[in-house]
Amino acid sequence: MAARIDEAAGDYEIDGIGPFDLGRIARLHRRCFDDAWSRSDLAQLMALPGGFGLIARTQGFNRLGIDTRRVVGFGLCRVVRDESELLSIGIGPEARQQGLGRRMLRACMTHCGGLGAVRMFLEVAIDNDAARALYDGEGFVAVGRREGYYRRGDGERVAAVTMRKDLQSS
Template sequence: MATLPKPAAISIRTVGPFDLGRLSRLHKSCFEEAWSRSDLAHLLAMPGGFGLIARLYEGGLVAGFDAMRGVGFSLCRVVRDESELLSIGVAPTWRRRGVATSLLQASMERCRAIGAAQMFLEVAVDNHGAQRLYEEHGFERVGVRPDYYHRPNGERVAAYTMRCDLEARCGPSRGP
């Protein structure tokens, strides 16, 4: 398979109230079961909840206004010293260019900075690409949840729970 060019620059910023439409469209492009704007607003309003959006600056390739195109997102929650990666996705056209890597790294660092010592996530047992991404960032399987995902076609799929030691991965917390 031909290697796609890495983007010139990936910019990560916190999701704000004006990003809900963009976030919902991105989520829909990544998952069979789309989350609505109100679902996303609810998640972001939870105590400790935050979202990150990845934007690409590619000069000549993505010119003018589109030079700040939103191409991926992550959603996280921190509760005391534990954090959870609730969702991560990159629009299909922009995959395998390091966007999720940047988002995951920034999510882990943000959670660590506000006091989380560990990060947990669930990933479908058949989502091998995402599992590889997580393993490359220090996540290990710590459990299996049968029938965790209910797909629109009626299929039920198990999930692995994965955990990462943020202290070892990201260093000391700047948080409380």
């Protein structure tokens, strides 16, 4: 499902993922995570009831009017009744630490709230300092821990922290 969000600010715009974006998101996912999700993994997630994704692109067309936008971020979510889950979020290394991850997370929360969710859950690797700082700063609180939840490229297993945020308080 394509989300009805079209938010432009600064050099990036955030919009709903369309069917033609899945290959681009899969390539970016591979640059963000050891445990990459393929195009068909993404298609299955997006086909789940309540599944949706947002994409961040650079803005711009060249002098010939050709679309030169690049995909620099994504957020993938699922809403089931009044609960939502942030399934994955990633910003390309070249676009990090410019506020885009926070904007993407907030856009995901706004969209989930618009679909009726009153809270959001997510999992984050215990050693993912950047993501944990982002979630802490946005008011997520730790509510659990899953041992060995993630597998690194070298095979090492890493625990996940489960976090929750009440969306009404955003």
